[in-house]
Amino acid sequence: MTEGIYQTPRIKIGNPVRLECIECGSKFKIHERFYTCPKCGGLFEIKIDLDEVAEKLDRRRLKAEPPSVWKYRAFMPILDDSKIITLQEGGTPLYRCDRLAREVGVRELHVKYEGANPTGSFKDRGMTVGVTKALEFGLRTVACASTGNTSASLAAYAAKAGLRCVVLLPEGKVAAGKLAQAMMYDAQIIAIEGNFDQALALVRRLCDERRDIYLLNSVNPFRPQGQKSIGFEIADQLGWEPPDRVVVPMGNCANIWAIYKGFFEFDAVGLTKGIPKMTGIQAEGAKPIVDAIKRGLKKFVPVKNPETIATAIRIGNPVSGPKALRAIRASKGTAEAVSDEEIIEAQKSLAKLEGIGVEPASASAIAGLKKLVEQGAVERDERVVCIATGNVLKDPEEVMRISRPPVKVPASYEAIIKQLGK
Ligand code: F0G
Numbered sequence: 001m002t003e004g005i006y007q008t009p010r011i012k013i014g015n016p017v018r019l020e021c022i023e024c025g026s027k028f029k030i031h032e033r034f035y036t037c038p039k040c041g042g043l044f045e046i047k048i049d050l051d052e053v054a055e056k057l058d059r060r061r062l063k064a065e066p067p068s069v070w071k072y073r074a075f076m077p078i079l080d081d082s083k084i085i086t087l088q089e090g091g092t093p094l095y096r097c098d099r100l101a102r103e104v105g106v107r108e109l110h111v112k113y114e115g116a117n118p119t120g121s122f123k124d125r126g127m128t129v130g131v132t133k134a135l136e137f138g139l140r141t142v143a144c145a146s147t148g149n150t151s152a153s154l155a156a157y158a159a160k161a162g163l164r165c166v167v168l169l170p171e172g173k174v175a176a177g178k179l180a181q182a183m184m185y186d187a188q189i190i191a192i193e194g195n196f197d198q199a200l201a202l203v204r205r206l207c208d209e210r211r212d213i214y215l216l217n218s219v220n221p222f223r224p225q226g227q228k229s230i231g232f233e234i235a236d237q238l239g240w241e242p243p244d245r246v247v248v249p250m251g252n253c254a255n256i257w258a259i260y261k262g263f264f265e266f267d268a269v270g271l272t273k274g275i276p277k278m279t280g281i282q283a284e285g286a287k288p289i290v291d292a293i294k295r296g297l298k299k300f301v302p303v304k305n306p307e308t309i310a311t312a313i314r315i316g317n318p319v320s321g322p323k324a325l326r327a328i329r330a331s332k333g334t335a336e337a338v339s340d341e342e343i344i345e346a347q348k349s350l351a352k353l354e355g356i357g358v359e360p361a362s363a364s365a366i367a368g369l370k371k372l373v374e375q376g377a378v379e380r381d382e383r384v385v386c387i388a389t390g391n392v393l394k395d396p397e398e399v400m401r402i403s404r405p406p407v408k409v410p411a412s413y414e415a416i417i418k419q420l421g422k
Pocket of ligand 1: 121145146147148149150151218249250251252253254255256312313359361362389390
């Protein structure tokens with residue numbers, strides 16, 4: 001076990017985990033290295049034996065320890081604890097935001113600040129599990145396509161594990177902070193002349209043909225297992241009472257499903273009761289899932305040339321879209337799209353009213369909530385949690401563009417007084 005990991009003894013779950021296709025229901029052993037179902041191409045979910053977890057759960061300890069991803073070890077499909085790679089992810093603040101709640105128009109609003117993770121986004125929760133699985137499978141190279149955050153996170157965890165890291169990025173479309181991180185962690189960065197959807201198709205082919213390279217996009221079934229800890233932590237931080245609604249920005253669409261799974265599993269083992277209405281937000285220029293929800297479609301129609309200021313969610317063909325549709329429908333949630341202007345306004349409100357700095361994609365959750373309240377689709381007396389997925393420093397260029405610039409004055413006291421005004 002790596003230093004810094006949650007150290008108290010934890011429940012050993014034997015081997016009660018399996019891969020199960022969400023489309024055709026085929027089941028496979030957890031040791032099999034599939035990304036999608038070999039029978040029908042469907043996405044996998046990981047089933048853990050929740051009865052066994054419930055039986056062995058040390059509820060007193062769980063309630064006494066502060067939140068972190070590995071506090072919930074019992075729910076993680078890891079076979080060998082000695083392989084765990086952690087940068088002490090999770091345990092992020094859940095801020096109660098009364099000033100923002102008044103502006104948005106809901107009774108109680110909390111923001112889960114995922115920008116406080118080691119590389120500044122929620123991706124670290126998935127990568128601690130994903131990179132650990134790479135070691136369990138005995139692989140030495142990991143890869144992903146990314147709009148930026150996934151690559152920053154994978155590069156950091158690969159560095160910690162001593163693995164080679166290859167990332168495919170859409171050239172010229174990744175925010176500066178994210179690119180700088182992947183460079184600093186020494187990933188092999190390949191900038192493709194195309195968009196994220198094309199980069200993902202290429203890296204999937206690469207990892208299918210080169211079996212020595214482990215794919216760590218969220219089509220990998222293990223990554224959402226770490227991300228479900230967002231749901232665990234929210235319930236934990238709200239005194240084991242899930243909120244009425246959780247609002248999540250959607251890009252490739254694994255996170256909303258992962259959070260749903262967290263609430264589902266806590267409910268199943270009797271730690272909490274009920275599942276919040278999962279509410280997904282996309283940008284107007286990249287909203288295939290919103291369209292499918294609004295039109296009641298079973299399958300979503302990909303968007304050809306996605307466009308938005310929120311580059312993190314500039315995705316037209318979300319690989320985990322089918323999971324997002326399931327999470328939203330099963331929890332009686334909804335989905336909405338927001339414009340770039342609405343995103344920027346929400347980003348500013350979050351910063352000015354609450355001191356929370358986020359990148360544009362994260363602000364889409366606040367913008368979407370505001371829109372849904374105005375439409376009457378969200379009740380004003382709800383208790384809502386918005387997921388602020390990434391840190392403001394991820395996209396400094398956008399911040400400089402939309403914020404009040406510094407004013408240059410001579411180095412004199414008089415000039416400062418004059419500038420200050422009243
Ligand atoms: N917010 C941020 C800041 C993101 O970076 C992403 C996804 C999302 C929201 C959407 O999450 O894909 O699970 O629906 N970023 C990916 C990346 C695509 O490559 O960093 P999702």
